[in-house]
Amino acid sequence: MGNDSIHHNVEYSADEIADLAELIMETTEILYVQPAQRLRMAEAQKQRSEDTKRDRSPTK
Numbered sequence: 001m002g003n004d005s006i007h008h009n010v011e012y013s014a015d016e017i018a019d020l021a022e023l024i025m026e027t028t029e030i031l032y033v034q035p036a037q038r039l040r041m042a043e044a045q046k047q048r049s050e051d052t053k054r055d056r057s058p059t060k
Contacts, residue, residue: 001017001020
């Protein structure tokens with residue numbers, strides 16, 4: 001958008017800019033937010049598993 005509007009005198013409508021903003025938000029969600037959520041869930045699952053193993057192990 002930047003080069004087109006600056007160098008080629010192309011104008012974009014508010015709807016086109018809103019569509020682009022929505023795509024950027026969706027991409028950010030997919031690339032950054034979802035992997036972080038999956039990592040937190042995996043860490044929580046690992047911790048629960050370790051806690052369960054510790055709780056079931058015989059104490060000395």
